[in-house]
Amino acid sequence: MTDVTDNSINPNRTSLIPSWLSSKHLSSMLRGIEKEGLRMQSDGFLAQTPHPESLGSKLTHPYITTDYSESLLELITSPKPTVAETLNMLRELHVLVYQSLEEGELMWPLSMPCMLSSDDNDIPLAEYGSSNVGRLKTLYRSGLGIRYGRRMQTIAGLHYNLSFGDDLFTAWRDSLPEPEQAESLTEFKNIKYLGLIRNFKRMSSLVLYLTGASPSVCPCFLTGREHDLELMNKTTYYKPKATSLRMSKLGYTNSVQDQLDIRYNNLPEYVAGLRKAINTPFSGFSELGLDDEQGNPIQINDHILQIENEYYSPIRPKQIAESEETPRHALEARGIAYVEFRAVDLDPYSDIGIRVSTACFLEVLALYCLLADSPDLLPEEDDLLAENVERVVNNGREPGLTIKTPEGEVALSEWMRKHLEAMLPLATLLDTEYGGNHYRVAVTLMLGKAVYPDATLSAQVLADTEKLGSTWSLGHALALQHRESIMRSSLSPNTQARYEVLAEKSWIQQQDLEKNDTQDFYDYIQQYR
Template sequence: MNQPSTLSSSVIPTWIDASLFKGMLRGIERESLRMQSNGFLSQKNHPKALGSALTHPHITTDYSEALMEFITTPQTTIAAALNELRDIHSVVHQQLEDGERLWPLSMPCMLDDNEENIKLAQYGTSNIGRFKTLYRRGLGVRYGRRMQTISGVHYNLSFPDQLFASLQQHESNPELKQLSPQDYRSHRYFGLIRNFIRLTPLVMYLLGASPSVCRCFLTGREHHLQPLVKGTLYLPEATALRMGRLGYQNSAQKELGIHYNDLHDYLDGLQKAVHTPYPEFTNLGLNDEQGEPIQINDHVLQIENEYYSLVRPKQVPQAGETPSQALKDRGVGYVELRAVDVNPYSPIGIDETTAGFLESLALYCLLNESPDLFADEQEQIDQNQTEVVNRGRAADARIVVGQTTVPFQDWAQRHLNAIQACAVMLDQVDGTPLYQDAVQVMQQRLNHVEDTLSAHVITDTLQHGGTWSFGSVMAQQHVGSYDQHRLSTERKKYFEQLAQTSLQKQAQLEQDHHMSFEQYLAQYR
């Protein structure tokens, strides 16, 4: 069983210098449900004053009309990324009506018994807009709409070209030395991805904040949870139920065998999934009794984005490109770390500590040796994730490493020690203690289980008498934070202009009548 063996601070080569990290970029995507004042999911349309969810670069929707997604631009510092995210939250909050608020937890607010009341996101009458809504209808038909109300944080990160150039220069393997800069960069990012997958149990323990869930989320589903307090279910030592079998799961995808051992393999696996029919989805049919389409196709994946993964290789697509085409043509440009729960104690769902830790972890994953990752090891990782999702805070939590089973605490400590050295290196870039401070907080969470976010969530849910009450109290506290956040006149104008421009762009797309939606869909199918 291949497991990275180097677990000391020697993961950083002696020749690496802090100047190589100048120009790192990070961006954040945060999802949040709009909640009515009575605690139930909003039934209102996306606020028109915020512009078009189809074409706005910062404020859009994810699965449902009520599930908002906020996207920052790539920023040169963590502080700048978090500040832009604060701006977006403040702008959105000002346009919410009738006492609506942003729900602060990864697991959803109150849902009623009728799944149809989880309204699909609407993007207007253009072909691309209708296609996006149909994709969501397909997700609902395949996996149920409740699953699509879960929120997360995605952390996008890219390292500078000069770092990859130096790494390639110091390679001892002649084949790696001969790769083009683009291919070498992709090779290193895939190494990062494999190691991040191996280390997701650590992320779930340290950043997991979904140990409990409103009973309404599990209506009609079998589950293994216990009652915590009226209306709330939990597991006593859980960390991140969002990342377990109650969260985003897809048995069809598990059979895909998509590997992260190199870019071409990965893209081949993805393409196969997008073009292979899946009997269970074929049985659902493509259209309803009225002849209206209910899913894009009957394939394992309707489109590439349906592939649920903990981390994704990404490249910014150009007009008309699919994510795969962008990766194929220009290689991996950045990674999207997706295993992160929303932090309910932060008004913007993420704080400096989480960001600093994720970047230190990503550097560790990039520099550490990263053998190929095959099905047998992946099975172990899945077992480890399940253990930490359900029992991560248990004193006897254990995970499998190669041929042995080890206490989770020991395994986590070894990795955290090595991540510390990466934090020291990143702090040298800007002369701040941010990264080491972040790792120190994580050390505290490892040493004292009661300091984990998941433990705090359980304590506060009990104190407030349930998930809804706890979430409502936090949502109200965050309102104060949005109100206090001052937008400059320039930033206000920027967001007003974007809202207008996005609506104009949507209107232009809707004027294009050269092909009916039926033809458009038939062409895609």
């Protein structure tokens, strides 16, 4: 498709658009968003109240649930045919949340957490009722807490889910010489989606520089942890040129998993890597114990991963799992349905955590990664990419910063500029299909940030933190603005009624699960041990 030198995407070709691809092949793209966000008390500390009952059951509601903590909301849109419809649904979910919050509670707008007490146990685990599947979800969170500390689990982010239509993959396959058409459409899609994933990993430094918005933290997050952050003042630690501390070794990472060597070169290899991690005990986790002194389970098992979701990766291949089906079994059974981009910080200046321009940029990037040649990603290159990520999350706005490529060190800004310019024709193609110029504007905005570090979100966050005096002051001021903005958006009576029915239905579904459970929970979890 394009010239590739030493396993890296080559941005020097004039256009990545192949002859078989037309804008109509992009019409059946679907996108969805999963957005996390902490509930915060009026005094700035993490909310201790339970998840609002009027929002429905966290276990069975399709759109509103919790992530790690009872206080960490997760809002999930259904797959939508346009960016505008996706962001509109995300806004509706925010309206529902704000209608339900206790007096004075706010949604914290930053990825790094609001004020936390010095006691980890003041971070309440999410509770999902008395069914075995609900109790397993809480037990998984208990395991995360004893393995990595509860503080790490209060970090919030945004996942962008994206799929391309079968018509695109069919046209692509039909354009190839016959010997290359041998795979089924499902196998062909698996190959192309995994190529996208490998290239996204190669491009993750670009994503972290452009969307990173967590260069500073409240001191309470660092309680009991070694770090090399600088003190801005008594109430904020930071790194002057950082982009995304959330994605640094200080944030949502796991050194145990660094040794896993889970690869994305073909689907059986990826699934086998996950399976091995899920079935391999780790002595450090065995020492923590499986049960407490009373015999109550405190982690699902002592394996490297309790379940698939514990694997931290900036991007994942996904298939919609059926009831009680594991993610890896869904992938094995039906192949890759979509990809989940996980390396995106919350945009603290957006009342829903993401702007149109960021969403459009991620879609152009996905198309770029899909169409570019994507050689196998092997451990040596993976190590190089991991080092680049560390440089960019900690010092991404440093003038003259370089990153490693197989050809040697290159200036980050020049590397980003070349890739973004190579994306412009794809942005034009997307605009042709969807109308307007949102995609081209998005890439042009990102080009500006690549050239002018002060235009990045992370630079803006630091400047405003210094102006207002602390990370907390900035987060609180933005949270108040966002509440006002969200509450000005009202839902139509029909939409309001539809969500109310969904909430009621979710409670009935949870009760049915609880009534029909006959197996003892301890016996139930043995299948995971």
